Amino acid sequence: MIRFNQVSKVYPGGTVGLNNIDLTIGKGEFVVIVGLSGAGKSTLLRSINRLHEITSGEILIDGQSITAAQGKRLRMMRRGIGMIFQSFNLVKRSTVIRNVLAGRVGYHSTLRTMLGLFPKPDMELAFDALRRVNMLEKAYQRADQLSGGQQQRVSIARALAQEAKIILADEPVASLDPLTTRQVMDDLRRINRETGITTVVNLHYVDLAREYATRIIGVRAGEIVFDGTPIQATDAAFSEIYGRPVSGDERLGGQALEAN
Structure with a gap:
């Protein structure tokens, strides 16, 4: 489904974002990427739809190179990749239904969508x-009148x-409270299971990674x-990923992991 072939990303100034990544993500997987801030997890995620351009290597989607795609071909490939942001990326003054319809923009002419x-x-x-994320009754409400969790559900609906x-999904629950966090993660997991949509999520909380990821x-x-x-992701494994024991603020439950 998604294939990284020797992918590297070097930022101006020489900072290495990705170093020779070889990775395959299969259809229908629910993959959670974890790591410290600056480790490269957002670069890895955002390179899939070319929000971040890679320096070398190739990324394939269903066997076709998105790295080499240009123009109409690139737009067609991106049409099949939904993006959920920490900041929701909604048009706050527009209604919920108009924000969800933004997901259809890639299927029509610019004039028609405008x-x-x-x-x-x-x-x-x-x-x-909207029905799938239990937001149907909010269809004609303005996005800026919604709570953070409701706004994130609208972005999932989009x-x-x-x-x-x-x-x-790039840190989709980082700005949400614990209860709302689980509601949003439940929605993402349920949609993944019901539809088979391949889902790749960056998460800050290691306990959520264990609970929701396949x-x-x-x-x-x-x-x-x-x-x-998740079973293989022991406390010791997380300590190796982070280069230190995981701190309490890296768990939704707020307790540090003990290396073992």
Whole structure:
């Protein structure tokens, strides 16, 4: 589904974001990427849809190079990749339904989308997406009137309306309280299980990674230092990923892990 072939990213000034990454993520997986801030996990995630351009190597989506894609081909490939951000990236003054319909922009002309002329099947997709995240009753409410958790659910609905084959979520719960965090993670897991959409999530909390992932990838200094199941992600494994024992603020429960 997603294949990294010897992928490296070097930022101006010489900082290494990714160092010769070889990685395959299969269809339908729920992958959580963990690591310290600056370890390269956001670079890894955002290189999949080319929000970050790589320096060398190649990334394949369903066997086709997104690295080499240009113009219409690149737009078509990105259409199949939904993105969920920590800051939600909603148009705050627009209604919920208009924000969800933004997921359909890649399917229509610029003029049509600017005028808001979405056909009936798009409207049905958008309403169904809102239903999946229990936000249907908020369809005509302005986005800036919603709580943070509700806004993140709208961004998930936008990715569903996009008919994405892949969902990338970059720290989607970092700004949410513990209860809302679990509600959003529950939505992502349920959608992954019901639809088979490949889901790749960056998370700060190691206990959430263990609870929700089918596979955990640990990144340190731009390299993959762990790739295994949640059961294999022991306290000692997390300490190796972080280069130190995991601190309490890296657990949603707030307690430090003891290396063993």
